[in-house]
Every structure is written in structure tokens, then in C-alpha cells.
Amino acid sequence: VMTGITKISIASCEALESLFSDLNNLKVITxxxxxxxxxxxxxxxxxxxxxxxxxxxxxxxxxxxxxxxxxxxxxxxxxxxxxxxxxxxxxxxxxxxxxxxxxxxxxxxxxxxxxxxxxxxxxxxxxxxxxxxxxxxxxxxxxxxxxxxxxxxxxxxxxxxxxxxxxxxxxxxxxxxxxxxxxxxxxxxFGEDTVNYNGFLKALLRGDLEEMNEYMNRFSLAMFSSFDGGTHPSKEAAPERFYHGFVLGLLVDLAGRYKVTSNRESGLGRYDVMLKPLNKEDDGIILEFKIYNPKKEVDLEETVQAALKQIEEKGYEQELLDSGIKKNHIRKYGFAFEGKKILIGK
Structure with missing residues (x-):
């Protein structure tokens, strides 16, 4: 009996199972x-x-x-x-x-x-x-x-x-x-940057917008490269996908307190990230991400407002409302990204 997880190469396996090999007719049990x-x-x-x-x-x-x-x-x-x-x-x-x-x-x-x-x-x-x-x-x-x-x-x-x-x-x-x-x-x-990582999560749970911005920007300066986030909007939205994946990684530790979902249909569209509380005393949270586009927006503040406007126009809160969460217990945040610069607004 030989145990392992994956074959090393097709060539080696074919050689081992060759008609002329001493070791052939292997039975793989998965x-x-x-x-x-x-x-x-x-x-x-x-x-x-x-x-x-x-x-x-x-x-x-x-x-x-x-x-x-x-x-x-x-x-x-x-x-x-x-x-x-x-x-x-x-x-x-x-x-x-x-x-x-x-x-x-x-x-x-x-x-x-x-x-x-x-x-x-x-x-x-x-x-x-x-x-x-x-x-x-x-x-x-x-x-x-x-x-x-x-x-x-x-x-x-x-x-x-x-x-x-x-x-x-x-x-x-x-x-x-x-x-x-x-x-x-x-x-x-997140290695040595655990302080900023935990700080952002705590600020998010408290709804402290100033600290959310502070910790997120510290994080981006320490971990992002211009190549990761890009500095210009892309037709394929590759930079936005990068930021999307990054924020999802940050939210992993909230899995015991929230059901974290992403890119799901709610209302008239698909939200970026939603945190549905497992304890109804907690607020529901919706996050929408936008890359700064200098052709459409003057600054990151306008990008934030575009993200918040999309949340409202598309009715992303509907899933939370349907689950019994009251409107005044739903928080909505727009994230604006430009390279290593991040602005969060509500």
C-alpha cells in the first residue's frame, strides 16, 4: 500500500504503470x-x-x-x-x-x-x-x-x-x-500588521468611521503595492476585484458573529459584501467598493458618494429587511480606492 495526496506527474505515473514496468496496474483509491x-x-x-x-x-x-x-x-x-x-x-x-x-x-x-x-x-x-x-x-x-x-x-x-x-x-x-x-x-x-487588522474590525463593529479610515489606510500603506491595486480604472475591473478579495479576507474573523456574503442578488442588483448578524441585536452592514475614476469624479469623496448612491438605488438592503432587521439597524459604507489611498464613508 502506498499513500499520498496527488500524483507527482503524468509521465512518472505512466512509466510506473507501463506494461514493461515491475510496478503496474495501480489501483488509485480516492x-x-x-x-x-x-x-x-x-x-x-x-x-x-x-x-x-x-x-x-x-x-x-x-x-x-x-x-x-x-x-x-x-x-x-x-x-x-x-x-x-x-x-x-x-x-x-x-x-x-x-x-x-x-x-x-x-x-x-x-x-x-x-x-x-x-x-x-x-x-x-x-x-x-x-x-x-x-x-x-x-x-x-x-x-x-x-x-x-x-x-x-x-x-x-x-x-x-x-x-x-x-x-x-x-x-x-x-x-x-x-x-x-x-x-x-x-x-x-496579515503577519506583523495584526494590530491594524484587529483595529479595523473593532472600528467596523463600533461604527467608528474615523478609526475605520485610519486603520484601513495604515494597512494599505503596509501591504499594498501600486501593482496590486492599480491606479487607473479598468474595463475588467481587476483592481476592484483585488480590493474586494482583500476586504473579504479582513472579514473572516467575523464569521462567528456575522454571516458574510459577497456578490449576491438583493433588491435590483448584486451587492459587494453584506454582513448579516447572527445576533439580531447587532446591525446589518453593507459594503460597496468603487475605484476612483478621474473622468467621472473630482475626488475620492465623490467616489464614496457614488458607491452609497448605488446601494440606495439598487435596494441592496432588501435581503436584510426580509430577514427581520429594521432599517435603522442597517449600516451602509462606501469604499473608494485609488492605489494605496482609501476613503470610507457612510
Missing amino acids: MTSKKYASCFGFTEAEVFAAMDEFGMTNKEEVKRWYDGFTIGDLKDIYNPWSIINLLDERSLKTYWANTSSNELAGSLIRLGDVNLKMQFEELLSGVTISCKIDEEIVFHQLGQKRNAVWSLLLASGYLKVVGIRDDIYEMQLTNYEVRKMFENMVSDW
Whole structure:
């Protein structure tokens, strides 16, 4: 038995499986293969029996953290490494996730386009994503194929399949341990600038517009390059997609307090980002992004007003109103970008 996640190359695999090779007719078993499904991981019955032996009673919490793996048709599979360490340390931690730096997956997500980042944000919010998956993907294709990152995450066990329709896989994050790992990964992307990162989120929650602007501009000066954001509007709106993806990354830590959605229909159009509170005492928040266009606007303030006008004219608040949030508990912000300069208004 040989184990691994992806093939190294097509050429090497073809050579290994050649008629004239000593090693041929390899049978590849993937996460959706039914054969040998019971040979991977611990079943729930085995985990709970082990917990009884160790006098541990927090079975529901353990299930939330470590259950979720699906091999073939077999559900409720637990990662042995996490469970063994749990029994040893008697503490809920990200044991399995911490056995690897996950640099490859992190790099593919960080360098991906805004659509990939939006799907990633949906996963962190507990939403199911749908896309084509190549379970036979080869290592060198990971940076070339559009959905390669999801194929990698499925093969690695970070995603679980909840349904397959034709060639479309419906997937979710495997469990809470995996979610915590990715939340920590996103936070690490901001490195030493964590103060500005946390400061912006706190200012946003308080509705402190002055501090939101201060922290966001500190952040942009430290992290943006003119190449990232661009200095001129583009027909393809590439700079706006960059800023869109960047702000989505900032909002990841709010997933436990808000349902963060992006580019969804509401009213007469599609908003950029919406924060729907999980606690009805919190305000709903709508964010709209605009790149400064000197042909249309005198300054960033006019760009902000254009963003706010779009929120009103398109009726983006409708989704929040339909969910029972009162109009006076909905905050709307326009973000104007020009290279490293950012202005936020309401």
C-alpha cells in the first residue's frame, strides 16, 4: 500500500504503470471510492468507546471538532491522529491541522482570483460550494487548473463531499478543526500588521468611521503595492476585484458573529459584501467598493458618494429587511480606492 495526496506527474505515473514496468496496474483509491472505505480513520462507535475508556464525556464537542470525514458512502469518520492526541492531552485543539504548514493550499487560495476567495469565504461561513473536481489531478497541474485548489483540499481531507450531481461536487469544510485551521491561516497572512487588522474590525463593529479610515489606510500603506491595486480604472475591473478579495479576507474573523456574503442578488442588483448578524441585536452592514475614476469624479469623496448612491438605488438592503432587521439597524459604507489611498464613508 502506498499513500499520498496527488500524483507527482503524468509521465512518472505512466512509466510506473507501463506494461514493461515491475510496478503496474495501480489501483488509485480516492476520497469518494467505496472500496476500502471502512479502512480509513476511526468510526464514531470506536471514538466514543475510547472516550468511555478514558472517562471523557464531552462527546458532542468532540464530534463537532473532529467528525465529518466521508470516505465513499461511509460517514462519521474521525481522523486517528486528532483522536489519539485528544485522548492523550484531553484538550480540544487543531492537532491534525498543525502537523503541516499547509503552505501549498494557502498559497493557491491567497493568489487565487476574487471568485475563489468568495468561495473560500462561503466555506468559512458554513456554506456548501459547488464546483467540478478532478480526483486524479497531478501535482504540477495545481497552479494551472481553475478548480485545482478544491481538488487538493478534497484529497487532503479538508473538504468533504455532501453530494455529487453529474460532474459537480457539493462540498463543505470537514469539521470545526479544519475551519479553525483556515481561520488561523488567514490571520497569519496579515503577519506583523495584526494590530491594524484587529483595529479595523473593532472600528467596523463600533461604527467608528474615523478609526475605520485610519486603520484601513495604515494597512494599505503596509501591504499594498501600486501593482496590486492599480491606479487607473479598468474595463475588467481587476483592481476592484483585488480590493474586494482583500476586504473579504479582513472579514473572516467575523464569521462567528456575522454571516458574510459577497456578490449576491438583493433588491435590483448584486451587492459587494453584506454582513448579516447572527445576533439580531447587532446591525446589518453593507459594503460597496468603487475605484476612483478621474473622468467621472473630482475626488475620492465623490467616489464614496457614488458607491452609497448605488446601494440606495439598487435596494441592496432588501435581503436584510426580509430577514427581520429594521432599517435603522442597517449600516451602509462606501469604499473608494485609488492605489494605496482609501476613503470610507457612510
